[in-house]
Amino acid sequence: MIGSRLVQILLHPLLRGQLAVLAALLLPFLYRLASEGTAIIGHCTVLGAVALVWQVAFARARGQRFGLEGLAMALLIALLVPAATPIWHLVLGGTFGIVIGLLVFGGHGRNILHPGVVALAFLMFSFPTEGYRAGIALPLWTLAPALLLLVGSGHANWRILPGAVGMVMGLGWLWNQEALVALPADGLFWLVLLVLVADPVASAATNWGRIGYGLLFGLLVALFLGAGPALGALVFATLMAAIFAPLIDQLVVALNAARRARRHG
Structure with a gap:
């Protein structure tokens, strides 16, 4: 009985997706651990504890279960912040991300923004001189397993990727900006x-909407990269694209409905 219940839990689509994310982040985590030392372990511990405390508190108040999304957020933020990040910054950023980005909406699957994006944007706005917008150095090969795992499992829809990459490189060539052309060769971009x-919750949900969403993200990256460092441009482009994702889906649905009406009218 317990074994069958455990199998049902592990086969739940949302949990499978979070397990895929954790597995995808393992190689970048090991790379940073080997290249920069053990600070990332402390960051993961602090962020994971913050996420767990808030998830348990909200779960008890609502009588709900919670999954691994807090741990995935903790690992992602730990990967993207500098090694010298103060602990209290992590506590504030992690709290803002998990509470405002996830839990106030009712948990994973109901949120409109990825909690990692919310946490990183909070840190960049609140502490603009701390280097959070600069990002980290990640070789492209460290994200190869993530590409296979997340796209292969369906957690990351492949239709988003060509538009994002094509728009960034195309505008880079058009505007003669080498930084834009070279960006897709950076592991940080792919992370x-x-x-x-x-992220399947925060991104567009229709097939054509996903293509348009990827194109919008690429356009926003190209616009923001000229105004600041790489990670800041990527995070704020993600934030803006996610805000417009529901509108993109509504436009796709409306166009499909209009086309069917003309066909059968």
């Missing part, structure tokens, strides 16, 4: 694209 942009 944000696969985990944050292509």
